[in-house]
Amino acid sequence: GNSVTQMEGPVTLSEEAFLTINCTYTATGYPSLFWYVQYPGEGLQLLLKATKADDKGSNKGFEATYRKETTSFHLEKGSVQVSDSAVYFCAPPRPKIIFGKGTRLHILP
Amino acid sequence: DAGVIQSPRHEVTEMGQEVTLRCKPISGHNSLFWYRQTMMRGLELLIYFNNNVPIDDSGMPEDRFSAKMPNASFSTLKIQPSEPRDSAVYFCASSWGRAGLAGEKTYNEQFFGPGTRLTVL
Numbered sequence: 001g002n003s004v005t006q007m008e009g010p011v012t013l014s015e016e017a018f019l020t021i022n023c024t025y026t027a028t029g030y031p032s033l034f035w036y037v038q039y040p041g042e043g044l045q046l047l048l049k050a051t052k053a054d055d056k057g058s059n060k061g062f063e064a065t066y067r068k069e070t071t072s073f074h075l076e077k078g079s080v081q082v083s084d085s086a087v088y089f090c091a092p093p094r095p096k097i098i099f100g101k102g103t104r105l106h107i108l109p
Numbered sequence: 110d111a112g113v114i115q116s117p118r119h120e121v122t123e124m125g126q127e128v129t130l131r132c133k134p135i136s137g138h139n140s141l142f143w144y145r146q147t148m149m150r151g152l153e154l155l156i157y158f159n160n161n162v163p164i165d166d167s168g169m170p171e172d173r174f175s176a177k178m179p180n181a182s183f184s185t186l187k188i189q190p191s192e193p194r195d196s197a198v199y200f201c202a203s204s205w206g207r208a209g210l211a212g213e214k215t216y217n218e219q220f221f222g223p224g225t226r227l228t229v230l
Contacts, residue, residue: 034218043113043200043221044152089152096165097219099144101151 009104021075023090036089113222127189134203144200
């Protein structure tokens, strides 16, 4: 089946720092992959997705490239802002998703 | 579209009382999910429905929890009797998926509601 392994948090960075949150996957075939974000007091929302190998998803300055050779889908942002403080979840496209605790990101002003 | 609608947004009740949480999925979506989120355990899938049929309820903690989906636009999650350890934020989510002619399945992203914060005293 399809599953992902995501780095544990919390991650604390200063504003304008570079961000990487690691996510690796195991999959039969090459399904699409998702990054979700949960802002304080809200439900999860889709941040970005990639639908096939070598695809790059991007949104709000965040990027993730679906790399077949390293089975990775790391989330990156060149310059984080305080408003990016949230919990981030990497997920495969299956109905039964093991979201867990995600990676909590704190951005200090 | 109004998105996934959940009610109530907050619920405070006493131990032993029955609690009913409600969800209206996005129109046209054929899958519905109930999750529970706590600091200790993170976000856990309780049950999910496809075309109003429960597909996997292995995450339902115990018999005190039950969920129904009488039609495509409404679902309930009931806890009877409630206990303090049930205190959590409960999320409902919906999505659209399809099965291809060759049996392959396509699952799209899930859209989450704002959640119901349940406190059992």
